[in-house]
Amino acid sequence: MISLKTTKLLATTAMLLSGTMLAAQAEDYTITVWAGGTGDTSNYRYDNIVLAADILEREAAIRGEELNITVETQAWSGWDDFKQAVTLAAEAGNAPNIIISGHEDIGPWSQSGLLRPVEDYVDFDAWPLNAIYPNLYEISSYDGVVWGIPQDAESRPFYYSRANLKAIGWTDADIEALPGKVASGEYTLYNMIDDAKKMQDAGVVEAGKGFLPRPSNGPDYWQFYISFGGEMVDAETGKLVLDKQAMTDMFQFFVDAADAGVVPATHLGSTWDAFHEAVANDQAGFWHAGTWTVSEWKTKWGVEDFFGQMQYSLIPAGNENGKANTISHPLVYLLSNAGTDEDAAIAAELITIASEPRFNALHAVKSGKVALSDAQASIPLFANDRWAGIATTELLPHATAIPNDVEFGPYWTAMYKNLEASWTGTISVEDAVNALEAEVTSALGDQIIVR
Amino acid sequence: MRTRTCLLGLAFVSPALALLFAFFLMPVVLTTVFAFTNMSTSTGITGGSHVITGNLLRDLGNAGVDDDIVAALSEGSFSVTPETLAAAAEAGVEPRFLGEIESSLMGQSFEDARSFESALKALPSRPTRIRDIKLATEPFERSILNTRYSSRAAMETAIASMVPDAPVDTVSAIAEASYTGWRWIDGGNFQTLLDRPETIRIVLNTVFYVAATLAFNVFVGLFLAITTFYLPKTGAGFFSVLWLLPRITPVVLYAVMWKWFTWDNGFLYVIAEQLGLPAFNYMKGSVPTAWATIILVNGFVGASFGMILFSGALRAIPVQQLWASEVDGASRWQQIRRIILPQLRWPILFVTSYQTLSLLSSYEQIWLTTNGGPGSTTTVWALEAFNTALNNYTGNLEYGMGAAMALILVAVGLILSILYLRMFRFDELVNKPRIEF
Numbered sequence: 081m082i083s084l085k086t087t088k089l090l091a092t093t094a095m096l097l098s099g100t101m102l103a104a105q106a107e108d109y110t111i112t113v114w115a116g117g118t119g120d121t122s123n124y125r126y127d128n129i130v131l132a133a134d135i136l137e138r139e140a141a142i143r144g145e146e147l148n149i150t151v152e153t154q155a156w157s158g159w160d161d162f163k164q165a166v167t168l169a170a171e172a173g174n175a176p177n178i179i180i181s182g183h184e185d186i187g188p189w190s191q192s193g194l195l196r197p198v199e200d201y202v203d204f205d206a207w208p209l210n211a212i213y214p215n216l217y218e219i220s221s222y223d224g225v226v227w228g229i230p231q232d233a234e235s236r237p238f239y240y241s242r243a244n245l246k247a248i249g250w251t252d253a254d255i256e257a258l259p260g261k262v263a264s265g266e267y268t269l270y271n272m273i274d275d276a277k278k279m280q281d282a283g284v285v286e287a288g289k290g291f292l293p294r295p296s297n298g299p300d301y302w303q304f305y306i307s308f309g310g311e312m313v314d315a316e317t318g319k320l321v322l323d324k325q326a327m328t329d330m331f332q333f334f335v336d337a338a339d340a341g342v343v344p345a346t347h348l349g350s351t352w353d354a355f356h357e358a359v360a361n362d363q364a365g366f367w368h369a370g371t372w373t374v375s376e377w378k379t380k381w382g383v384e385d386f387f388g389q390m391q392y393s394l395i396p397a398g399n400e401n402g403k404a405n406t407i408s409h410p411l412v413y414l415l416s417n418a419g420t421d422e423d424a425a426i427a428a429e430l431i432t433i434a435s436e437p438r439f440n441a442l443h444a445v446k447s448g449k450v451a452l453s454d455a456q457a458s459i460p461l462f463a464n465d466r467w468a469g470i471a472t473t474e475l476l477p478h479a480t481a482i483p484n485d486v487e488f489g490p491y492w493t494a495m496y497k498n499l500e501a502s503w504t505g506t507i508s509v510e511d512a513v514n515a516l517e518a519e520v521t522s523a524l525g526d527q528i529i530v531r
Numbered sequence: 532m533r534t535r536t537c538l539l540g541l542a543f544v545s546p547a548l549a550l551l552f553a554f555f556l557m558p559v560v561l562t563t564v565f566a567f568t569n570m571s572t573s574t575g576i577t578g579g580s581h582v583i584t585g586n587l588l589r590d591l592g593n594a595g596v597d598d599d600i601v602a603a604l605s606e607g608s609f610s611v612t613p614e615t616l617a618a619a620a621e622a623g624v625e626p627r628f629l630g631e632i633e634s635s636l637m638g639q640s641f642e643d644a645r646s647f648e649s650a651l652k653a654l655p656s657r658p659t660r661i662r663d664i665k666l667a668t669e670p671f672e673r674s675i676l677n678t679r680y681s682s683r684a685a686m687e688t689a690i691a692s693m694v695p696d697a698p699v700d701t702v703s704a705i706a707e708a709s710y711t712g713w714r715w716i717d718g719g720n721f722q723t724l725l726d727r728p729e730t731i732r733i734v735l736n737t738v739f740y741v742a743a744t745l746a747f748n749v750f751v752g753l754f755l756a757i758t759t760f761y762l763p764k765t766g767a768g769f770f771s772v773l774w775l776l777p778r779i780t781p782v783v784l785y786a787v788m789w790k791w792f793t794w795d796n797g798f799l800y801v802i803a804e805q806l807g808l809p810a811f812n813y814m815k816g817s818v819p820t821a822w823a824t825i826i827l828v829n830g831f832v833g834a835s836f837g838m839i840l841f842s843g844a845l846r847a848i849p850v851q852q853l854w855a856s857e858v859d860g861a862s863r864w865q866q867i868r869r870i871i872l873p874q875l876r877w878p879i880l881f882v883t884s885y886q887t888l889s890l891l892s893s894y895e896q897i898w899l900t901t902n903g904g905p906g907s908t909t910t911v912w913a914l915e916a917f918n919t920a921l922n923n924y925t926g927n928l929e930y931g932m933g934a935a936m937a938l939i940l941v942a943v944g945l946i947l948s949i950l951y952l953r954m955f956r957f958d959e960l961v962n963k964p965r966i967e968f
Contacts, residue, residue: 163926171576185926188573191711193580193679203661205649223584225677297924318589349815349904354795425662486573489927497729497907504906506732515728522723
């Protein structure tokens with residue numbers, strides 16, 4: 081779904097300048113902004129650029145210049161259509177000036193020449209970019225170049241229905257102690273399967289709804305790979321890693337969950353609406369989703385008391401090889417190669433202003449995201465939001481990020497395809513992992529290390 | 532006279548030829564070209580440039596390129612010298628600012644852009660905009676790392692300027708490796724398809740999908756045509772229009788209607804629940820129901836096509852033959868078996884061959900309904916080609932691989948067409964009738 085908005089900020093500037101009768105020639109810019117994976121609660125992802133344009137125009141007016149910026153925004157709720165649109169528009173020479181996408185796109189898009197390095201246009205030593213956590217810039221860099229400015233970040237916790245845990249005999253104290261047990265590795269994914277089964281056997285939840293994983297592809301599935309000890313990148317060489325044992329254990333976990341009947345073998349490809357409806361109404365036992373979905377549950381699915389209804393934790397470890405973890409998938413502002421260098425310079429100034437902690441706080445609180453800087457965390461709107469604080473202080477420190485490697489896309493696609501195939505029982509786990517290995521080694525050669 | 536007629540004929544068919552060229556021949560030619568390349572999101576379609584990156588240097592080092600050359604290529608520095616100052620003046624750096632650079636920083640060297648920018652920012656006449664400061668640093672830079680060169684020759688010159696002593700073939704090999712665009716990979720895509728275990732699954736899915744849907748199309752189309760043939764004309768017309776609805780409804784709306792029909796809390800779900808039967812999302816909840824949904828979704832569209840053609844053909848059967856058979860005491864079944872079906876041979880063959888080809892390349896309805904799921908159990912070849920080339924979650928569009936898959940589809944389609952034409956003796960079909968009615 082695409083929403084198209086055009087915001088004209090001409091009137092304000094014209095009004096400001098009408099009395100001054102400046103001799104300087106007016107400069108007109110049209111800056112296009114496309115945002116992917118942007119639902120109803122994420123409007124500040126692009127609205128912040130509109131606000132930034134207003135400020136930039138006012139700053140110009142104070143300097144005695146007339147600057148007119150028209151910001152045209154488009155938002156896609158999904159990723160497939162968005163990435164297709166950006167890629168093909170860029171090939172046709174119509175890419176938007178500012179792209180808001182996942183950091184993993186930096187690899188392929190920078191190689192193809194779609195992007196301008198943002199480091200050539202902004203000042204990282206000046207406010208507000210010097211306030212953003214340095215590790216986020218590592219995520220928005222590729223091959224030694226900073227390509228993007230972090231727009232938001234999140235974590236992807238595991239959630240529990242308090243009512244359903246109590247229905248199988250858990251006490252409030254047990255539930256409160258759960259996140260700690262998960263973090264220490266005492267409570268594992270297999271314990272979770274057992275408890276989900278108990279809920280189903282006791283008739284607390286319907287069969288196949290004990291455990292609801294994400295119904296579609298997403299970075300979330302890499303968390304389970306880490307839960308079983310997997311590594312995505314080799315720290316020493318910087319190459320991608322396929323840990324066959326961890327991948328086998330992870331595939332096997334979902335097959336075991338399906339065999340235990342706590343999740344259907346046909347779960348992948350089911351609908352998000354069914355997922356949200358089940359988890360928001362205590363029809364499921366255990367599930368995982370991004371921190372931002374809490375906002376959706378509140379605004380769209382009738383959850384009134386999130387903390388009273390649900391417990392949260394890191395994604396539990398799968399076995400002794402792995403650890404409890406979560407993944408953060410920061411979105412970044414990227415500058416495309418579209419337009420003139422002057423357009424890009426204006427777009428970069430807009431991104432810089434939009435990275436003001438106050439603007440980032442608007443987005444983070446409305447959409448359930450974490451803080452990108454200490455300054456943002458101290459903005460009252462953010463500081464007074466309990467969930468945003470928890471996501472930043474309790475979950476984010478345990479977060480890893482998927483790599484920006486140019487070859488990660490093919491690896492990811494192959495991983496998900498074979499996870500699907502084994503989960504649905506089309507092929508065995510062993511065959512799925514072998515197929516994955518064959519596919520990535522033929523496609524990536526020595527760019528991937530198979531362990 | 533003959534020439535003029537020929538030219539006139541050519542003039543008449545030229546629009547059709549132009550369209551054929553633009554919308555069939557060109558795509559096939561381009562698909563063929565793409566199929567033998569590794570074109571993808573990261574290589575781009577229109578061609579690449581030459582750039583040396585940190586990762587490339589790492590790979591070159593691993594591939595045995597001399598460490599000194601790799602180290603020299605990875606170097607970068609900013610120096611204020613009379614030469615770089617002249618270059619900056621030529622590049623249009625503001626003279627007063629340049630004067631300040633000369634007086635305060637002459638002879639100095641900086642290891643990275645950030646420290647040089649900091650030094651520039653301390654100067655009184657610094658530009659206010661950060662972009663202008665960055666542009667001002669460029670003439671002082673001595674590095675080729677991460678710089679994009681549009682041609683190989685420019686890259687080689689740049690490499691030689693950093694490592695003047697490097698052997699020519701090493702420079703050439705590095706320039707070759709620095710290319711970011713697509714490359715010819717001969718039959719690499721086809722080999723990958725052959726090696727992938729899932730290829731066979733997708734082929735089997737496709738064969739099953741085409742065969743089952745085709746059977747549904749032909750039998751239901753035939754059944755509808757014959758039953759409406761025996762109905763009174765007004766009733767028959769009504770039923771025919773009803774069956775045309777799936778074909779005339781826009782495909783997205785049609786898919787949405789099937790979702791209402793088969794999804795959680797949809798029509799079938801509610802009925803099944805009332806009857807105490809298993810109620811779930813039939814479209815995506817189990818493999819057999821997903822297949823049934825796809826076959827029906829496509830089958831109803833195709834059945835109306837068969838129905839129209841068969842109905843027309845039925846009307847062409849001399850009604851006297853049916854009257855005569857009734858006089859001889861033939862039952863309805865005997866009429867169908869002995870009179871109608873033999874005379875519908877050509878339309879049946881036509882519908883079979885036409886629908887086979889159209890089903891082979893169709894994916895829209897599947898994409899909009901099960902999207903190849905659950906898992907990839909209902910993924911067919913055309914859908915996989917589309918997803919590979921143009922539509923996937925990670926945004927890694929593999930144009931080359933997708934084109935290879937599409938090319939295979941074109942080849943299979945052509946082979947099947949020839950087979951059908953020979954098997955069904957198409958030349959006889961288009962012969963002049965021997966009997967005039």
